[in-house]
Amino acid sequence: xxxxxxxxxxMSVQEAETVTLSCTYDTSESNYYxxxxxxxxxxxxxxxxxxxxxxxxxxxxxxxxxxxxxxxKSFSLKISDSQLGDTAMYFCAFTTHGSGNTGKLIFGQGTTxxxxx
Amino acid sequence: GAGVSQTPSNKVxxxxxxxxxxxxxxxxxxxxxxxxQSLGQGPEFLIYFQGTGAADDSGLPNDRFFAVRPEGSVxxxxxxxTERGDSAVYLCASSLIGRVSYNEQFFGPGxxxxxx
Numbered sequence: 001x002x003x004x005x006x007x008x009x010x011m012s013v014q015e016a017e018t019v020t021l022s023c024t025y026d027t028s029e030s031n032y033y034x035x036x037x038x039x040x041x042x043x044x045x046x047x048x049x050x051x052x053x054x055x056x057x058x059x060x061x062x063x064x065x066x067x068x069x070x071x072x073k074s075f076s077l078k079i080s081d082s083q084l085g086d087t088a089m090y091f092c093a094f095t096t097h098g099s100g101n102t103g104k105l106i107f108g109q110g111t112t113x114x115x116x117x
Numbered sequence: 118g119a120g121v122s123q124t125p126s127n128k129v130x131x132x133x134x135x136x137x138x139x140x141x142x143x144x145x146x147x148x149x150x151x152x153x154q155s156l157g158q159g160p161e162f163l164i165y166f167q168g169t170g171a172a173d174d175s176g177l178p179n180d181r182f183f184a185v186r187p188e189g190s191v192x193x194x195x196x197x198x199t200e201r202g203d204s205a206v207y208l209c210a211s212s213l214i215g216r217v218s219y220n221e222q223f224f225g226p227g228x229x230x231x232x233x
Contacts, residue, residue, distance in 0.1 A: 004159075006159075042226060043206060043208075043226050043227045043229075044224060044225075044226050044227075045160070045208065045210075045224035046224075047221055047222075050221075091159050091160075093159075102165045102167075102172060102173045103148065103150075103165070103212065103214075103220070103222070104150060104162040104165055104173065104176075105150075105152075105160070105162065105210075105222065106162070107152075107159030107160050107161070108159050109157075109158055109159050110157070110158070110159050
């Protein structure tokens with residue numbers, strides 16, 4: 001079975017500081033995608049960043065970057081220069097890729113991040 | 118352009134009643150997904166449509182849950198004989214193509230269902 005685990009239920013960080021959210025996953029597939037989604041209180045799930053498993057280079061999107069360790073099945077999210085608007089629940093997610101796959105996402109339990117002024 | 122919309126935003130019902138939750142995907146998106154998010158948890162996959170057909174309904178918890186997408190656009194999630202355990206946020210997402218190649222899923226704001 002494919003699983004995604006986020007072991008940090010809650011995190012907090014001071015504004016302008018850097019924070020890292022952890023995620024591990026389990027799969028026997030070799031071709032897959034990993035994602036970080038942000039869910040603010042409005043409930044709207046927003047894609048923050050994605051990583052293709054076949055790419056060794058870590059993805060970056062402005063203040064957001066990942067540390068993808070394929071052998072360790074680890075996929076952490078680093079948020080630099082944290083802003084108050086980053087306060088939200090963050091979900092790590094996984095989907096397999098290729099013919100016959102549906103693209104359905106498997107989510108972790110989430111990490112609630114609070115950015116303090 | 119318009120994003121994914123879901124109606125109603127909130128639904129309160131009594132145990133044993135029937136409910137319908139509606140999802141309007143982004144125009145042109147052939148793939149549509151339903152997920153259920155219990156309080157404090159991550160979303161769990163329910164069902165995936167490619168066009169009009171349910172290509173994967175492995176996540177539906179039991180036969181009280183059913184979903185349709187008759188014209189390949191709007192989808193309705195139907196829950197019969199609701200139970201208190203059905204209380205959750207029901208999320209809908211759409212993407213250009215569901216399988217084979219990656220296409221970003223765009224999520225709606227969800228419907229919060231409360232069963233009293």
